[in-house]
Structures are given as structure tokens and as C-alpha cells.
Amino acid sequence: MRTRQDSKTQKDQASGKESTVRGALRDSESSHNETGTLAETSREGVGKFLRRVNARSSSRSKKQDCAVGLPTSVLKVSGKQEVDKRVTWSDVDAHGCSRDAMGNTLREVDEGRLQDNVLDGGEEMYDSDWEDGSIPVACSKENHPESDIKGVTIEFDAADSVTKKPVRRASAEDKELAELVHKVHLLCLLARGRLIDSVCDDPLIQASLLSLLPSYLLKISEVSKLTANALSPIVSWFHDNFHVRSSVSTRRSFHSDLAHALESREGTPEEIAALSVALFRALKLTTRFVSILDVASLKPEADKNVSSNQDSSRVGGGIFNAPTLMVAKPEEVLASPVKSFSCDKKENVCETSSKGSPECKYSSPKSNNTQSKKSPVSCELSSGNLDPSSSMACSDISEACHPKEKSQALKRKGDLEFEMQLEMALSATNVATSKSNICSDVKDLNSNSSTVLPVKRLKKIESGESSTSCLGISTAVGSRKVGAPLYWAEVYCSGENLTGKWVHVDAANAIIDGEQKVEAAAAACKTSLRYIVAFAGCGAKDVTRRYCMKWYRIAPKRVNSAWWDAVLAPLRELESGATGGMTQMEKRHVNASNILEALKTSNYLYRDSFPNHVSLYGDSDLNVESSAKDSFVADRNSLEDMELETRALTEPLPTNQQAYKNHQLYVIERWLNKYQILYPKGPILGFCSGHAVYPRSCVQTLKTKERWLREALQVKANEVIKNSSKSKKGQDFEPEDYDEVDARGNIELYGKWQLEPLRLPSAVNGIVPRNERGQVDVWSEKCLPPGTVHLRLPRVYSVAKRLEIDSAPAMVGFEFRNGRSTPVFDGIVVCAEFKDTILEAYAEEEEKREAEEKKRREAQATSRWYQLLSSIVTRQRLNNCYGNNSTSQSSSNFQNVKKTNSNVGVDSSQNDWQSPNQVDRGDTKLHAPSPFQSEEHEHVYLIEDQSFDEENSVTTKRCHCGFTIQVEEL
DNA sequence: CTGCTACATTATACTTTGTGCATG
DNA sequence: TCATGCACTTTGTATAATGTAGCA
Structure with missing residues (x-):
């Protein structure tokens, strides 16, 4: 019984927690609508994430501790350590964030942590119900210490779990956490994009770039109607002069990194793209920095099996995410042999990729291309384990996170080469039998055991056009998220189309206007185009629609659009402020209706059959309309919005049935x-x-x-x-x-077309029309019969009844109680004409009720004081009568009371009885005389001295001497 | 590799308008 | 005899969504 109650409360707590979080999320969403600043959004998002992470870490640590069965003292210590490990805002502060700016979040996080700690306690108890099994395990371990040496059960369990319970499904909590991670990651990537964008505006960098530019290319800024073709000379110049570098980021500020990249004319893909943006901006071209936000999955564990891989590519900071893998400078000095080794590999990759072979381009020093082709598995393994980016990233990770392994990582090049050879030999001989074993073996051999690289088959790119020839992506490592184009520029070309156009420019790969190719290229590298964001003027705009043709595929992978739109809303304004304005030169007069007409005709869908999508046009229409007032000048921004919406409405029909399951169109x-x-x-x-x-x-x-x-x-x-x-x-x-x-x-x-507005009978002669149950269902104000009002006040029914005004109980919903659904009533429905009368009477009644309540409470307080004092007095008297030799304590009490009575207010610190007496005499004016006046007398109970306790129906009668007697009324 | 089906599991939406007993 | 208050007790089903395996 007890257990059931406990689990119930814990469940309630858990659900309460969930609802709190959900409520908080809701609040955050609603607050966006109201205030809508990015800073707030970020604070809330990050704050929640931290809270969740902290809560998780604490609960996990507790669970672990419990499972191991550590003694309490140890538990405490580990708990403390865990707290220290948590992410706190002080950490954030240490990285330069202003505490003032984050103040709110800080408080929120702290409160959240407190709350979570409390709740975690509950969860822990709850969990312990389910984790009883851990106790015997701990015991057996203690009793039979040799058992863990033998490790008998491990294999059995593992096999069992594989066959019986292959995978534990993600819980709601996991999903929520994944969503929070996703959101926070998005915010971080947005912030990163803004940072890069602002650095692209740096006048010094722009000036330096201009100084490098041959003078004949400077003419482009004078072109009045820029076209994509006009950009090609400058893009090819940039492509020839700036290269993607394959070395570690120096982790300085992005600004200095960019300056360094400019100086050395090579850098990460991010830097190269940023430089191209800076160059275009220096040439007075309206330019955006565009980035694929390769964000953590919205679904929990979605990238579990490629997590290490993904992470490694991410940790690499996009170093090897080069759209083109260009030859690294061999003199690049690297700290670790692993790195230099990786770099050597890189060179190989680069060489082969530059030869243009779309297939397995990677070749280890001791194997050639033909070998790789003939033996796909060897290629598999080598690509899995020898992939330069991965191993590079691995070394990064191991250095950053596992200092212990650093010594391991510092192996001689010869050792590593040996390992590689061994690995390939193993893979060549034991291909079919035990891949996983080889993998683990190799993994052990390899120093980078911290990150498990998954074995993946080398992906064949079916069409060279889609990736290699278009974007020059090396497909040697095509089976993983490496090499995908992640950064490029968008230049506004007023000479394109009728209205101008944002043109995709990937200067690092010398590709202009290749927006259709991005999707295929990214898909080839396992990167989905969930969010493509264009940055300008410290703002941002989601331009995913321009690049993504198969929206239905990415739609479920995106965060809910309301949140995302709210986040982007302030950024969009900044962005359109920076790019949307029209310069004098390119100002065009555009007839708004012409544009719409053109868009409509270009759309093979029936716009009329999309009534609910017309609203999508709404904003654009309005913009066009409003600007139409300003001599029909449509700004770039609304034109682009229209373009993107048009794309949204003209998505080609998917070829598989399942795509229609949740298709937007x-x-x-x-x-x-x-x-x-x-x-x-x-x-x-x-x-x-x-x-x-x-x-x-x-x-x-x-x-x-x-x-x-x-x-x-x-x-x-x-x-x-x-x-x-x-x-x-x-x-x-x-x-x-x-x-x-x-x-x-x-x-x-x-269906809706079969309905009409609700017509309820009107109130006549002050009588409220009721339903068959004699009540009014008030789902909303609209459900009220005409001429009636809903008064949601407690106890108002009795007022209406007293005034003999017809009223009906208002049912506002249902709730489940006692295992069945019961109606919930709230207030009454009365005819509108009686509203004021009832409200007045209600106010009066309430006043009266409150006064009575106050009186009652005062009387109760008085009565309780009486009882207290009387009992003391009675006790004293009993002591006096029967306890002559009683303890000194009681007599001292007596002394105290006596003292107080004679010297009111003096020596008040000594005893606790003073104030009651004072209250007594002051408030009640009953002048309870000193109980010590006479020792013996006949008690007299005066009627004015007696009090009645309504709650218990007990009348308390009092004598002047202080003696009271309680009489229960029958 | 992708798409499809079947199946298993989990999450969510919908449901929906008391009764008997003690007491005053 | 009637009005009032309180305890009782933790729904259950259908369907959608999601994940997985196996097959073509």
C-alpha cells in the first residue's frame, strides 16, 4: 500500500516535472512572440539545455552509484564531484559571457537545478523500485570477488540482449533532451554564422583582399546589372589563389584565423568561404555568407552508429570538410605523428582526387588504387580506419579529452604504418568471418581507441555529375559526412531574371549558380540540408528552400517551425535591413501584380486549390502592396520570400508512396x-x-x-x-x-462544409435555456445562449438562488476522477440583465463572508489562547495541590508566569508566556484575572465568556479563575 | 541503397454528465 | 425524512506514430 502511494507521488512528480519543462518551453515560445529577441531565445534555450544536462548527469551518477552499491560516504563524495563536473554559468562566464546579460538564465538554471535535484531524488526512489536487481548484483560481487575476474556472465548477457532486447527505444525524456540539444546546437551554429558574417565585414580584411585583386577585376563593382556570368572571372581568380587547407585550426579568434588565412592564402573551408564573401563585399556586391547548419539530430540516437564519425568530423571544425581537397603544404608542422601521418594520407587523397577518379580515391602508402578496387573490404577498412579526417579528428579528440591517451597517440610513424599494414592484412584474410573482431582488434591496435570508427562500405557515386564533377568533392570518403559543401556565398545579381536573383557562388570550388547541385552533393556526403542559413548584416535568413528540392525529406528533421521562425524573426529583420534595401543604381520599378502573375503562371499547381497556402503569400502580398504605394518598388527581400514560397508550392511529386504520408502539399x-x-x-x-x-x-x-x-x-x-x-x-x-x-x-x-454557426435558443423572460441535463455547456463564450452571461465566481450560485434569479450551472469540461470522467462545473450562466445585480449582491455577500470569516478566525485564535493558558493554569494548580515536591522546572515555570503577570513588559526575554497574556488582555478585553487570586472557589461560567468552535461544535466555557471546560454540543 | 510490408511497441487522443453511506 | 458532504479510486480503448526486420 505504502509503496503504491509512493510510486504514485513519484509519478506525479515526474509528470509535474515534464509539464513544468513543457510549460517553460511554451512560455519561451510565447515570450518570443511578445519580445522576440534572439538573446532571450538563446538564454532560454541554453538554460533549459543546461538544466537538462545537469539533471541528467546528477540522476545518472546517482543511479550508477546505487547500482555499484557504494557506501553512503562514497556516494556523497561522488555526488559532490558530479556537481563540480556540471556545466554552470560560471563556466560560461569564464569564456567571456557577461553575467549581467545572462543573469536571468543564471537564476533560472540555478532554480532549475535545485528543482531537478529535488525531483531527481524522487526519480531515484522511483527508479530504485525498478532497479532492485542491482542490489543482489552488488552483494554477489562482494561475496564472490573472484566472479568479476572470471567475468562469466558477460558474454551470455550480451548475447541475450542482442537476441531478446536488441534496442531500447528512446524514452520521452531522451526525445526531449535530443530536441533541446538540437535547439541549442542550432543557436550555437547561428551564433557562429553571425560571427563569421561580421568578420566578413571587416574593412581591413576587405581592403587586403582588394589589394590582392588584379585591377582588371575591380571593374565588376561598376557593372550596373550584375549577372552570374560576370562573376566568373573573379571567382576563378579566387579559386586559383585561395585554397582549402588541411591542417588543424589554430583555435584563435575567427578574425585572426581569417587574417591568417588571407595571409597564407589557404584556410579551412569556412575561412575560404568567408574570404570570398569578404571579397565580394569589398567589391560592393550584396553578398551573404551561407552555411549548412549541420546540427545534431532532432531524434534521439538517430546518429548513434555514426556518432563518433560525425563528432570527429565536427570536432575537426570542418577542417576536412573541404569541398575540394587540395594539396596540403608538406611543410606543415604538426605536433603529433598521427597528425603528420594523417596529413600524408591527405596528400594521397588529394592527389588521387585531383586525378578525378570518382571511386575509391584513397590509397594507403602500401596499396594502390587497383588493390582497393579489387578488394572492397580492404578499402572499407582503410576508409573506415585510415580516413585522414577521421583519424585526425580522433587525435584531436584524444588530445582534447583524453590526455592520458596522448602518450599513446605519440607513436612513431613506423608503428602506425605497421598497424595499418597489419590491419589490411587481417582484413584481406578474415573478411567474411569476423569483421567486427577485426575492427575491434584494429581499434585496439590503433591508438585512437577513444573513438570507434564504424566500418562502412565505400559509397559509389552513381553519377559523377552530381558530386565530383560539379563540386569537386572527393568521394573517397563519400560514405561519411566529409567533404560536403557546408559554406558558400550568395551574391545578389540584379541582372539575373526580371527581378534580380541571389546567385549561389562557391568560390572555393569555382562554382557559380550551382544551387541545384548542392543537394545532391550533400546527399552524397550524408549531409542533409536541414537548415541552410544565409547571413548578412549580423542577421540571418533561412534559405533552405532554394537548395532543397525534396522538402518532405528534411521537414521531419527540422525543429518545429514556430520556434525556428521565432528565433529567426529578429535576425531576418537585420538581414533584410542589410541586403533588402535597394541601391539607387539597381532600383527597379516592378509592378507587383505582374510579379504575382508571373509566379502564378510559373507554378504548375493550382494556386486556387491551395486556400490554406494563400496565406503563405500573404506577407509577400502585403509587402508588395505596401511598397507598391512607394511607387511600386518591390524590395529584394519580399521578392525572395515569394521565390522561396513558390518553390515551396512547386515541389515535384514524390515517387514513393510513403512520402505522401505527411507531405505538406x-x-x-x-x-x-x-x-x-x-x-x-x-x-x-x-x-x-x-x-x-x-x-x-x-x-x-x-x-x-x-x-x-x-x-x-x-x-x-x-x-x-x-x-x-x-x-x-x-x-x-x-x-x-x-x-x-x-x-x-x-x-x-x-465535415466543416456541413456545419453552420451554433444557434441556441435565446433567453426569454429571464429564464436561461438549458440542455437536456439542466445545465449549459460552456466550451467557449460562443457556446452561451444569446442573452446570457457566464459568471465564473465561486459561491455565486447561492447568491443567484437567494435573489431568486434563474441560473444554470456552467459545465466547462470533464476530468477523470474515481476512474470515470466527471463534468467540471465552474460558475453559473444567468441572463445578461441580472449580471450587475448578481455581481453587486455577490460583492456584498463576499464582503460579509470575509468579515464573518475574519471574525471566526479571530474567535478561534482567542479560543485557542484561552485553551493554552487555561491548561497552563490548570497544570500549575495541580502542581500546587498535589506536587509540593515537584520538580524545580515546573515551579520555575510558575515563577515565570507569576513574574510576567506582575511586571508586564519587564524581563520579557525570559519567558514565552508574556505575549499570550498581553494579547489576551489587549484583544479580548476579557480580563482574565490572575489565576492565582484565590485558591479555592466555585467556578462561574459567564455566557459572555464562552466561545463556540464551529468546526468541532465545541463550546468552551470559562471561569474567571481561568478554568475552562469544553462542552460538545449535541 | 531504397522502398515496401509486416509486425511490435509506444504515445496519444478520445472517452465523457455517480453512487452509496453517514451525518445533521 | 431529507439535505448535505464525503469517500470511493487511480479508465480503457482505439489509433497514430515509430522502430525494426526482412524482402525485392
């Missing part, structure tokens, strides 16, 4: 759920595997009569039921077959 009937129907059924936009494809806007949601009632809608008379057959999977019944709920268990459902 299209639908096929088979994926409709029970409460959905196509109405009107058409137009058919195409077919997919024989299924007709309809616009998503044709999907109508069906509800029951009762559900519609909540939205103040009622079913029109003589409407037939359109759909209720879905539950019978595919069978279509005749509509007129249905009653309320027919024999087949079908439910009556109606």
Missing part, C-alpha cells in the same frame, strides 16, 4: 486517417504507384457533432454523414446507413 487517399476525407475530391495532380495524388488542401477534418459543438458549430439540418467507414478499413458504406453510432460501431462524423 500532396496527399494520397490511402494515408488519410479516420477523421480525414478529401472534399472536394480533386483536382488530381498526378499518380503515384496507381494512387491518385491530391492537393493536401483538399483534406478536411471530420469530427463528431459534440466535438463541433465545442467550436460553436452545429450540423446543418438534413446533412448526411459523409464518412465514418474508415474504421472498417477501406469499406465504403452508404451514408444514410448511419445512426448515432450504428451497429458496426461507426461514428457519425461531419
Whole structure:
């Protein structure tokens, strides 16, 4: 019984916690709408993340400790250490963040941590219910210390877990955490993008770039109508002069890194792209820095099996994410032999890639290309373990995170080469039998055991056009997220199209206007285009639509759009402020309706059949309209918005059926759920595997009569039921077959087109029209009968009753209590004309009630003081009578009281009885006389001295001497 | 490698309008 | 005899969503 209660409370706590977090998220979202500053968004996002991380780490540590069964003292110590390990804002401060700016979050985090700690306690207890098994384990370990030497059970357990419970599904908490990580990572990447963008505006860097530029290329800034073609000379010059470097970032500020890159004319892809942006800006071209935000997955564990890989590529800081892998300078001095080794590999990669072979381009020093081709597995392994970027990143990690392993990492080059050879020999002989073993063996041999590199087959790129020839990506490591184009520039070319256009310029790869190729190139490198953000003027704009043709694939991988839009809203303004304005030179007069017309005709979809998407045009329309007032000048920003929206609405039909399941634009009937129907059924936009494809806007949601009632809608008379057959999977019944709920268990459902506004009977003669249960269902204000009002006040019913005004209880919803759903009533519904009367009477009543309540409480307080004092007096008397030789303590008490009575206010610090007496005499004016006046007398209970306790129905009678007697009223 | 199906598991939405007993 | 207050007790089902395995 006790256990059940406990678990219940813990469950409540847990759910309370969840709801708190959720509420906080909601709050944060709503606050964006109100204030909408990025700083707040960031603070809240990061704050929540920290809270979660801290909570997790603490709970995990506790769980671990419990499982091991450490003694309490040890527990305490480890707990303390864990706290120290946590991420705190002081850490953040140490990195230069202003505490003032973060003050709110800091408080929030601290509070959150406190709360989480408390809750974690609960969770721990709760968990212990489930983790009883750990105790015997600990015991057995203690009793049989030799057992862990033998390690008998490990293999058995592992095999079991593989066969029986292969994977534990991600819990709601994991998902929430993943989402928080995703959000925080997004914010970080946004911040990084802004940082780079601002550095691109640096006049010194721009001037330096200009000084390097041949004078004939400077003319471009004088071109009035810039076209993509006009950019090609400058892009090819840049491509010839600046190269992607394959070495470690120096981890200085980005500004100095960029300056260094400029000086050495080589840098990370990020730096090279930034330099190109700076150059274009120096030439007075409107330019954005564009980046794929390669953010941590929104789904928990989604990248579990490639995590090490991904991480390594990330930790590498994009060093090897080079769109082109260019020859590194051999004189590059590197700290660790591993690095230099990696760098050698890099060279090989570069050489082969420059030869243009789309297949396995990597070759180890001792193997050639043909070998690799012939033996895919050897290639596999080598690409898995010898991949320069990975091993480089690994060494980075091991250096950064595992100082212990640094000594291991400092192996001689010869040793490493030996390991590689051994590894390849093993892979060549034991391919089929035990891949995993080889892997682990090799892993052990390899110093980089901290990061497990997954074995992946080398990916063949089916079309060279898509990746290698377009973007010059080395596909040698194509099976992992390496080599994807992550950074480029967008230059606004006013001479393109009718209205001007943002042109994709990847200067590092000498690619201009290759926006269609980005998706394929990224896909080849396992990078999805979830977020592509263009930065300018310290702002940012999501331009994913321009590059992503298969939106339905990335849509589920993106964070909820409301949050993302709220985050970007302030940044968008900054961005459009920096790029959207029109210079005098390129000012064009654009007829807004022409633009819309052009967009409409270019759209092969029926815009009219997308009523709900028209709103997407809304903003643009408005912008165009408003600017139309300013002599029809459409700004770049709204034009781009329109372009992006047009893309959103003209997505090609997916070829697989499942893509239609949650597709924003299209639908096929088979994926409709029970409460959905196509109405009107058409137009058919195409077919997919024989299924007709309809616009998503044709999907109508069906509800029951009762559900519609909540939205103040009622079913029109003589409407037939359109759909209720879905539950019978595919069978279509005749509509007129249905009653309320027919024999087949079908439910009556109606669509919006079958409804009309709710018409309830009006209140007549002060009588409130009620439903069949004598009440009014108040789902919203709209559900009130005309002429009535809802008074949501406690105890108002009695007021209406007293005034003999007709009123009906207002039911506002249901709740589950005692295992069944029960209606929840709140206030009453009365005719509007009585509202004021009732409110006045209610106010009066409440005043009276409050006064009575106050009186009652005072009386109760008085009574309790009386009781207290009386009991003391009684005790004293008993002591006096029967306890002559009683303890000194009681007599001293007596002395104290006596003293107090004679010297009120003097020596008040000595005893506690003074104030009660004072209160007594002051407030009640009953003048309880000194109980010590007479020792013996007959008690007299005066009526004015007695008090009545309503709660207990107890009357307390008092004598002047202080003696009280309680009489229970019957 | 991708798409599809089947199956298993988990999450979520929907459901929805008391009764019997003690006491005053 | 009637009005009032309190305890009782922790739904249950259907469906959507998600994940996985196996196959083509």
C-alpha cells in the first residue's frame, strides 16, 4: 500500500516535472512572440539545455552509484564531484559571457537545478523500485570477488540482449533532451554564422583582399546589372589563389584565423568561404555568407552508429570538410605523428582526387588504387580506419579529452604504418568471418581507441555529375559526412531574371549558380540540408528552400517551425535591413501584380486549390502592396520570400508512396486517417504507384457533432454523414446507413462544409435555456445562449438562488476522477440583465463572508489562547495541590508566569508566556484575572465568556479563575 | 541503397454528465 | 425524512506514430 502511494507521488512528480519543462518551453515560445529577441531565445534555450544536462548527469551518477552499491560516504563524495563536473554559468562566464546579460538564465538554471535535484531524488526512489536487481548484483560481487575476474556472465548477457532486447527505444525524456540539444546546437551554429558574417565585414580584411585583386577585376563593382556570368572571372581568380587547407585550426579568434588565412592564402573551408564573401563585399556586391547548419539530430540516437564519425568530423571544425581537397603544404608542422601521418594520407587523397577518379580515391602508402578496387573490404577498412579526417579528428579528440591517451597517440610513424599494414592484412584474410573482431582488434591496435570508427562500405557515386564533377568533392570518403559543401556565398545579381536573383557562388570550388547541385552533393556526403542559413548584416535568413528540392525529406528533421521562425524573426529583420534595401543604381520599378502573375503562371499547381497556402503569400502580398504605394518598388527581400514560397508550392511529386504520408502539399487517399476525407475530391495532380495524388488542401477534418459543438458549430439540418467507414478499413458504406453510432460501431462524423454557426435558443423572460441535463455547456463564450452571461465566481450560485434569479450551472469540461470522467462545473450562466445585480449582491455577500470569516478566525485564535493558558493554569494548580515536591522546572515555570503577570513588559526575554497574556488582555478585553487570586472557589461560567468552535461544535466555557471546560454540543 | 510490408511497441487522443453511506 | 458532504479510486480503448526486420 505504502509503496503504491509512493510510486504514485513519484509519478506525479515526474509528470509535474515534464509539464513544468513543457510549460517553460511554451512560455519561451510565447515570450518570443511578445519580445522576440534572439538573446532571450538563446538564454532560454541554453538554460533549459543546461538544466537538462545537469539533471541528467546528477540522476545518472546517482543511479550508477546505487547500482555499484557504494557506501553512503562514497556516494556523497561522488555526488559532490558530479556537481563540480556540471556545466554552470560560471563556466560560461569564464569564456567571456557577461553575467549581467545572462543573469536571468543564471537564476533560472540555478532554480532549475535545485528543482531537478529535488525531483531527481524522487526519480531515484522511483527508479530504485525498478532497479532492485542491482542490489543482489552488488552483494554477489562482494561475496564472490573472484566472479568479476572470471567475468562469466558477460558474454551470455550480451548475447541475450542482442537476441531478446536488441534496442531500447528512446524514452520521452531522451526525445526531449535530443530536441533541446538540437535547439541549442542550432543557436550555437547561428551564433557562429553571425560571427563569421561580421568578420566578413571587416574593412581591413576587405581592403587586403582588394589589394590582392588584379585591377582588371575591380571593374565588376561598376557593372550596373550584375549577372552570374560576370562573376566568373573573379571567382576563378579566387579559386586559383585561395585554397582549402588541411591542417588543424589554430583555435584563435575567427578574425585572426581569417587574417591568417588571407595571409597564407589557404584556410579551412569556412575561412575560404568567408574570404570570398569578404571579397565580394569589398567589391560592393550584396553578398551573404551561407552555411549548412549541420546540427545534431532532432531524434534521439538517430546518429548513434555514426556518432563518433560525425563528432570527429565536427570536432575537426570542418577542417576536412573541404569541398575540394587540395594539396596540403608538406611543410606543415604538426605536433603529433598521427597528425603528420594523417596529413600524408591527405596528400594521397588529394592527389588521387585531383586525378578525378570518382571511386575509391584513397590509397594507403602500401596499396594502390587497383588493390582497393579489387578488394572492397580492404578499402572499407582503410576508409573506415585510415580516413585522414577521421583519424585526425580522433587525435584531436584524444588530445582534447583524453590526455592520458596522448602518450599513446605519440607513436612513431613506423608503428602506425605497421598497424595499418597489419590491419589490411587481417582484413584481406578474415573478411567474411569476423569483421567486427577485426575492427575491434584494429581499434585496439590503433591508438585512437577513444573513438570507434564504424566500418562502412565505400559509397559509389552513381553519377559523377552530381558530386565530383560539379563540386569537386572527393568521394573517397563519400560514405561519411566529409567533404560536403557546408559554406558558400550568395551574391545578389540584379541582372539575373526580371527581378534580380541571389546567385549561389562557391568560390572555393569555382562554382557559380550551382544551387541545384548542392543537394545532391550533400546527399552524397550524408549531409542533409536541414537548415541552410544565409547571413548578412549580423542577421540571418533561412534559405533552405532554394537548395532543397525534396522538402518532405528534411521537414521531419527540422525543429518545429514556430520556434525556428521565432528565433529567426529578429535576425531576418537585420538581414533584410542589410541586403533588402535597394541601391539607387539597381532600383527597379516592378509592378507587383505582374510579379504575382508571373509566379502564378510559373507554378504548375493550382494556386486556387491551395486556400490554406494563400496565406503563405500573404506577407509577400502585403509587402508588395505596401511598397507598391512607394511607387511600386518591390524590395529584394519580399521578392525572395515569394521565390522561396513558390518553390515551396512547386515541389515535384514524390515517387514513393510513403512520402505522401505527411507531405505538406500532396496527399494520397490511402494515408488519410479516420477523421480525414478529401472534399472536394480533386483536382488530381498526378499518380503515384496507381494512387491518385491530391492537393493536401483538399483534406478536411471530420469530427463528431459534440466535438463541433465545442467550436460553436452545429450540423446543418438534413446533412448526411459523409464518412465514418474508415474504421472498417477501406469499406465504403452508404451514408444514410448511419445512426448515432450504428451497429458496426461507426461514428457519425461531419465535415466543416456541413456545419453552420451554433444557434441556441435565446433567453426569454429571464429564464436561461438549458440542455437536456439542466445545465449549459460552456466550451467557449460562443457556446452561451444569446442573452446570457457566464459568471465564473465561486459561491455565486447561492447568491443567484437567494435573489431568486434563474441560473444554470456552467459545465466547462470533464476530468477523470474515481476512474470515470466527471463534468467540471465552474460558475453559473444567468441572463445578461441580472449580471450587475448578481455581481453587486455577490460583492456584498463576499464582503460579509470575509468579515464573518475574519471574525471566526479571530474567535478561534482567542479560543485557542484561552485553551493554552487555561491548561497552563490548570497544570500549575495541580502542581500546587498535589506536587509540593515537584520538580524545580515546573515551579520555575510558575515563577515565570507569576513574574510576567506582575511586571508586564519587564524581563520579557525570559519567558514565552508574556505575549499570550498581553494579547489576551489587549484583544479580548476579557480580563482574565490572575489565576492565582484565590485558591479555592466555585467556578462561574459567564455566557459572555464562552466561545463556540464551529468546526468541532465545541463550546468552551470559562471561569474567571481561568478554568475552562469544553462542552460538545449535541 | 531504397522502398515496401509486416509486425511490435509506444504515445496519444478520445472517452465523457455517480453512487452509496453517514451525518445533521 | 431529507439535505448535505464525503469517500470511493487511480479508465480503457482505439489509433497514430515509430522502430525494426526482412524482402525485392
